[in-house]
């Protein structure tokens with residue numbers, strides 16, 4: 381069962397799980413029970429007091445082995461006004477709570493609740509330190525958001541194994557940050573952002589989907605993990621690597637940080653600063669990255 385399964389990661393993960401022989405269902409803001417992948421609306425999973433809704437929740441949860449929680453309003457889609465911050469948090473926390481209350485009402489618990497989280501849990505700090513899972517969260521908005529998101533996931537214990545994947549920038553041709561960074565490069569006007577020295581922990585979308593599968597299958601995967609490949613790359617390195625693979629020149633000076641700050645406000649912090657993060661805890665569970673460095677990842681995406 382995947383919440384937010386219609387999104388960029390959910391679509392790729394659904395295809396992988398189906399290929400691996402799993403039955404997959406989604407929970408979404410738009411219900412559609414007619415397809416091979418049943419899409420339950422959030423109203424179906426929120427049992428409320430009516431017996432009908434409870435039956436629907438029972439049908440939706442069925443013999444669900446794992447819930448993968450991907451639902452969430454886009455973090456970098458618009459300026460972080462107070463109202464937008466509320467939507468960003470609620471769309472992650474209240475949705476997890478809705479699934480939990482459906483489990484409580486029906487008495488059906490999955491074996492595992494596996495939630496997305498963000499690598500910005502540690503904040504965006506451009507320094508040499510390599511953040512590990514035992515490091516404390518940042519006090520920034522995005523750090524607090526990740527803490528609340530992960531607390532909502534741990535609400536499933538002791539009934540279910542809980543896993544939180546603190547995800548870096550997901551490299552995919554289908555959306556997210558990469559096409560946005562690559563578009564100006566393609567037109568010959570790409571440039572690093574701000575100092576260009578901010579770290580950009582990242583992961584190829586195939587590796588991330590394989591990591592979710594690994595977390596479903598392995599009972600000893602439990603708790604928080606950095607979902608990054610451990611290749612420490614700066615914004616400038618990434619922009620250059622994209623220009624190289626697209627065979628485009630990179631000649632413009634960096635985009636000044638103050639322009640991004642003026643345009644995006646507080647949100648600009650996740651573009652202008654960034655931390656290094658370790659992949660060792662996940663590697664220690666026996667997970668191998670297919671794309672451990674940027675050239676192979678970009679070559680796979682851009683052919």
Ligand SMILES: NC(=O)c1ccc[n+]([C@@H]2O[C@H](COP(=O)([O-])OP(=O)(O)OC[C@H]3O[C@@H](n4cnc5c(N)ncnc54)[C@H](OP(=O)(O)O)[C@@H]3O)[C@@H](O)[C@H]2O)c1
Pocket residue numbers: 383384385386387388389390407408409410449450451452453454455467471475496497498499547548549550551556557
């Ligand atoms: N992509 C990345 O680089 C990246 C990096 C770090 C963490 N993550 C996290 O991984 C998760 C999945 O990422 P993604 O790139 O696949 O995101 P996505 O393409 O934006 O998909 C997220 C899904 O969440 C649902 N959603 C959106 N707004 C919502 C709202 N206000 N209330 C309830 N549900 C809402 C939507 O599903 P329905 O329309 O079907 O309801 C949407 O398809 C997100 O939580 C994201 O923050 C992603």
